[in-house]
Amino acid sequence: xxxxxxxxxxxxxxxxxxxxxxxxxxxxxxxxxxxxxxxxxxxxxxxxxxxxxxxxxxxxxxxxxxxxxxxxxxxxxxxxxxxxxxxxxxxxxxxxxxxxxxxxxxxxxxxxxxxxxxxxxxxxxxxxxxxxxxxxxxxxxxxxxxxxxxxxxxxxxxxxxxxxxxxxxxxxxxxxxxxxxxxxxxxxxxxxxxxxxxxxxxxxxxxxxxxxxxxxxxxxxxxxxxxxxxxxxxxxxxxx
Amino acid sequence: xxxxxxxxxxxxxxxxxxxxxxxxxxxxxxxxxxxxxxxxxxxxxxxxxxxxxxxxxxxxxxxxxxxxxxxxxxxxxxxxxxxxxxxxxxxxxxxxxxxxxxxxxxxxxxxxxxxxxxxxxxxxxxxxxxxxxxxxxxxxxxxxxxxxxxxxxxxxxxxxxxxxxxxxxxxxxxxxxxxxxxxxxxxxxxxxxxxxxxxxxxxxxxxxxxxxxxxxxxxxxxxxxxxxxxxxxxxxxxxx
Amino acid sequence: xxxxxxxxxxxxxxxxxxxxxxxxxxxxxxxxxxxxxxxxxxxxxxxxxxxxxxxxxxxxxxxxxxxxxxxxxxxxxxxxxxxxxxxxxxxxxxxxxxxxxxxxxxxxxxxxxxxxxxxxxxxxxxxxxxxxxxxxxxxxxxxxxxxxxxxxxxxxxxxxxxxxxxxxxxxxxxxxxxxxxxxxxxxxxxxxxxxxxxxxxxxxxxxxxxxxxxxxxxxxxxxxxxxxxxxxxxxxxxxx
Amino acid sequence: xxxxxxxxxxxxxxxxxxxxxxxxxxxxxxxxxxxxxxxxxxxxxxxxxxxxxxxxxxxxxxxxxxxxxxxxxxxxxxxxxxxxxxxxxxxxxxxxxxxxxxxxxxxxxxxxxxxxxxxxxxxxxxxxxxxxxxxxxxxxxxxxxxxxxxxxxxxxxxxxxxxxxxxxxxxxxxxxxxxxxxxxxxxxxxxxxxxxxxxxxxxxxxxxxxxxxxxxxxxxxxxxxxxxxxxxxxxxxxxx
Numbered sequence: 001x002x003x004x005x006x007x008x009x010x011x012x013x014x015x016x017x018x019x020x021x022x023x024x025x026x027x028x029x030x031x032x033x034x035x036x037x038x039x040x041x042x043x044x045x046x047x048x049x050x051x052x053x054x055x056x057x058x059x060x061x062x063x064x065x066x067x068x069x070x071x072x073x074x075x076x077x078x079x080x081x082x083x084x085x086x087x088x089x090x091x092x093x094x095x096x097x098x099x100x101x102x103x104x105x106x107x108x109x110x111x112x113x114x115x116x117x118x119x120x121x122x123x124x125x126x127x128x129x130x131x132x133x134x135x136x137x138x139x140x141x142x143x144x145x146x147x148x149x150x151x152x153x154x155x156x157x158x159x160x161x162x163x164x165x166x167x168x169x170x171x172x173x174x175x176x177x178x179x180x181x182x183x184x185x186x187x188x189x190x191x192x193x194x195x196x197x198x199x200x201x202x203x204x205x206x207x208x209x210x211x212x213x214x215x216x217x218x219x220x221x222x223x224x225x226x227x228x229x230x231x232x233x234x235x236x237x238x239x240x
Numbered sequence: 241x242x243x244x245x246x247x248x249x250x251x252x253x254x255x256x257x258x259x260x261x262x263x264x265x266x267x268x269x270x271x272x273x274x275x276x277x278x279x280x281x282x283x284x285x286x287x288x289x290x291x292x293x294x295x296x297x298x299x300x301x302x303x304x305x306x307x308x309x310x311x312x313x314x315x316x317x318x319x320x321x322x323x324x325x326x327x328x329x330x331x332x333x334x335x336x337x338x339x340x341x342x343x344x345x346x347x348x349x350x351x352x353x354x355x356x357x358x359x360x361x362x363x364x365x366x367x368x369x370x371x372x373x374x375x376x377x378x379x380x381x382x383x384x385x386x387x388x389x390x391x392x393x394x395x396x397x398x399x400x401x402x403x404x405x406x407x408x409x410x411x412x413x414x415x416x417x418x419x420x421x422x423x424x425x426x427x428x429x430x431x432x433x434x435x436x437x438x439x440x441x442x443x444x445x446x447x448x449x450x451x452x453x454x455x456x457x458x459x460x461x462x463x464x465x466x467x468x469x470x471x472x473x474x475x476x477x478x479x480x
Numbered sequence: 481x482x483x484x485x486x487x488x489x490x491x492x493x494x495x496x497x498x499x500x501x502x503x504x505x506x507x508x509x510x511x512x513x514x515x516x517x518x519x520x521x522x523x524x525x526x527x528x529x530x531x532x533x534x535x536x537x538x539x540x541x542x543x544x545x546x547x548x549x550x551x552x553x554x555x556x557x558x559x560x561x562x563x564x565x566x567x568x569x570x571x572x573x574x575x576x577x578x579x580x581x582x583x584x585x586x587x588x589x590x591x592x593x594x595x596x597x598x599x600x601x602x603x604x605x606x607x608x609x610x611x612x613x614x615x616x617x618x619x620x621x622x623x624x625x626x627x628x629x630x631x632x633x634x635x636x637x638x639x640x641x642x643x644x645x646x647x648x649x650x651x652x653x654x655x656x657x658x659x660x661x662x663x664x665x666x667x668x669x670x671x672x673x674x675x676x677x678x679x680x681x682x683x684x685x686x687x688x689x690x691x692x693x694x695x696x697x698x699x700x701x702x703x704x705x706x707x708x709x710x711x712x713x714x715x716x717x718x719x720x
Numbered sequence: 721x722x723x724x725x726x727x728x729x730x731x732x733x734x735x736x737x738x739x740x741x742x743x744x745x746x747x748x749x750x751x752x753x754x755x756x757x758x759x760x761x762x763x764x765x766x767x768x769x770x771x772x773x774x775x776x777x778x779x780x781x782x783x784x785x786x787x788x789x790x791x792x793x794x795x796x797x798x799x800x801x802x803x804x805x806x807x808x809x810x811x812x813x814x815x816x817x818x819x820x821x822x823x824x825x826x827x828x829x830x831x832x833x834x835x836x837x838x839x840x841x842x843x844x845x846x847x848x849x850x851x852x853x854x855x856x857x858x859x860x861x862x863x864x865x866x867x868x869x870x871x872x873x874x875x876x877x878x879x880x881x882x883x884x885x886x887x888x889x890x891x892x893x894x895x896x897x898x899x900x901x902x903x904x905x906x907x908x909x910x911x912x913x914x915x916x917x918x919x920x921x922x923x924x925x926x927x928x929x930x931x932x933x934x935x936x937x938x939x940x941x942x943x944x945x946x947x948x949x950x951x952x953x954x955x956x957x958x959x960x
Contacts, residue, residue, distance in 0.1 A: 666881060
């Protein structure tokens with residue numbers, strides 16, 4: 001059995017422009033995300049904004065089981081044709097794991113049908129994530145809660161549709177709460193939004209965060225479910 | 241107390257082109273939809289595709305509590321600017337009741353983030369709608385199930401997100417089932433999709449169908465809930 | 481139109497034994513709960529543990545639209561016959577609003593099918609409640625969040641079934657989060673669990689808390705929905 | 721890796737008393753249920769009503785990952801002590817797959833908190849099951865719909881809590897629909913209710929039904945998720 005084929009899409013701008021980010025993620029955020037997934041036996045590749053087609057041409061997407069998405073300052077530069085292609089593949093069953101500021105990506109907004117807006121600040125607050133759905137596959141191997149000593153803060157209200165499932169809730173030292181790990185289904189594709197991961201913090205080196213990433217990719221990978229047939233359909237019953 | 245302000249949007253093409261449809265809805269589908277809503281004390285107006293701005297300019301939408309949407313053969317003619325405006329208003333809290341073939345409207349597809357596709361046929365089948373959520377406000381006054389002697393058939397799979405609530409399930413004599421009354425929330429707006437209403441059948445003259453329409457408009461009307469404030473937000477806690 | 485008929489059930493032991501509680505609720509917690517409901521036009525009565533049948537005989541329950549439940553130290557003293565009667569009425573459509581330590585009441589545990597356990601401490605922490613479902617009727621008139629300067633702390637994991645809806649999430653200064661306002665449906669009855677209300681704090685005198693109570697009773701009141709008929713049922717279709 | 725440990729509980733009365741049932745299930749319904757699970761690599765054993773402790777003593781349940789439950793005419797004979805034990809194990813994480821008339825078992829009723837009532841008849845009707853959640857693990861390997869030529873009919877309203885997920889909806893030739901494959905979580909345990917399986921029909925020999933059983937046991941098997949700690953808990957934050 002070959003591993004789940006994961007493509008990590010990273011905007012990859014902060015790391016090139018900002019020394020502080022490069023200090024945390026010297027090979028790019030995508031390299032840090034790739035590490036635990038590769039170690040878990042997945043076949044991981046990466047794609048970045050400044051590649052042709054942002055690295056997401058038809059062949060790459062057709063060869064992807066789960067797409068991980070990290071973007072922040074250049075959502076508007078993502079071409080609509082690529083967004084269309086990603087959404088089509090999600091509808092076909094490709095899993096999608098949207099990270100942190102990816103809440104404002106075109107891909108996520110269009111799949112949600114809402115603004116995906118929220119409240120935020122960068123004040124080095126502590127984040128504590130609580131598992132509220134302990135039997136969910138994405139919670140496997142996690143403790144009842146875990147902490148990130150410094151993160152960007154996101155606060156409610158988070159303008160998303162009612163999630164299918166809420167796996168994680170965050171507490172922040174500055175007084176906010178947030179639905180930090182939430183699932184959605186769109187077409188045959190499964191989507192997981194996971195809040196942590198500001199570029200200036202070593203969040204993706206954290207063992208619990210890595211565990212969530214591995215679990216999420218496994219959960220979001222396509223299953224061999226029925227492929228619905230749509231359109232005109234004759235009666236299923238013989239007519240008397 | 242003034243009544244709920246309802247705007248009924250009707251494509252209004254079938255009725256002008258097709259004698260059989262005009263026989264059922266001589267003043268347009270919108271007139272048939274308006275009747276029970278007006279009788280229930282709502283302030284009802286209508287808007288149609290061929291009016292300027294499809295009858296849905298800023299002033300009309302800002303003065304609308306609930307928008308009812310019936311469209312079928314001309315979804316593509318609805319201007320994107322109007323679609324944007326409707327979606328913005330739903331996000332602000334305007335209710336939306338999408339009827340029958342409106343499942344393929346741009347408005348509904350964009351709010352759902354899925355194809356909204358389904359299986360269908362026009363074979364004069366019997367439809368029987370079962371209430372599966374008897375304490376839901378949209379089920380008020382309904383019997384445990386009710387029948388429509390002839391309708392267009394819609395069959396699963398219906399490619400929508402997992403609904404927030406399922407109020408009605410349909411049985412069809414040709415062998416299909418369908419999630420026929422389903423709710424969604426997007427931003428501060430409440431959305432109800434209601435399946436019945438093919439243009440060649442007197443469905444909107446049926447008392448149970450009318451009851452669902454009245455209930456749905458009441459349920460979808462905006463409440464005086466909190467208006468979330470988004471964007472940069474200072475800490476809620478004094479810092480030591 | 482007469483008002484919603486609310487029965488407030490209060491264990492009413494703390495107030496009689498503990499001077500500190502009596503100082504906050506001199507006429508009993510039930511009197512404090514009754515005030516905003518009466519002012520909103522509801523017909524309110526109260527019932528307490530030490531009355532015959534705990535004040536909840538058949539006649540009282542049959543005359544009740546919404547039952548509000550506050551209990552803490554004497555859950556085990558509630559007779560099973562009364563618990564059965566309450567549950568039967570919820571199944572028939574009576575609304576139920578369970579408050580604070582009522583999470584451990586027999587009534588709530590049996591309707592949930594889980595332990596309803598949680599983590600707790602009494603350390604005068606600040607609680608901040610965020611509305612996460614701004615268009616929900618129970619959020620009407622609330623700000624985006626509100627604070628209680630001192631409350632008992634409840635922390636996740638809260639061992640309840642996945643709620644039908646989550647209206648409120650709590651942040652606590654001691655580092656916890658909690659699903660503080662959640663809904664469930666059982667039979668034809670609607671249930672709202674609302675976390676705040678420790679007996680030593682003036683929580684039920686808070687205007688936002690009172691608003692939630694009023695909204696919850698309105699939301700939970702029975703509707704005139706279909707009364708399902710169960711058991712053996714002949715075919716709905718003529719047989720050829 | 722050893723297989724999932726499944727215990728199949730069968731009332732095992734019909735097969736002993738009724739020749740027609742024995743003709744379909746000569747070794748008992750439990751043997752028919754065991755076959756596809758064993759073939760899928762699971763470690764299967766069975767337990768029946770007339771064994772001591774109904775075959776479900778502490779040791780057996782502690783050694784069970786997923787309990788499958790088939791009962792019909794003797795729900796009342798199941799001892800409450802065994803029911804308590806099963807529920808405790810579900811809360812601890814044991815999966816539970818409840819079949820057909822098991823909807824009226826004490827175990828299921830107590831985990832649901834509702835009557836679990838429904839409408840029914842035995843008229844050899846055709847049942848057609850539609851997958852409405854095609855990416856759900858329980859739908860893996862299924863076609864978009866499948867048929868059972870003769871089954872007992874169950875019709876809505878089915879008095880269960882709002883399911884966490886609806887995987888399958890049934891159509892019946894006699895005019896009914898039913899939520900036939902639904903999931904619930906209670907404590908750390910996952911529950912799947914699956915409608916088909918009347919004792920006089922060869923339903924459990926059907927390949928699609930067997931596929932659902934295998935998938936359901938895999939889905940319901942415990943994960944290595946966090947074990948919540950309940951009760952008094954110190955502050956998670958140092959106090960200033």
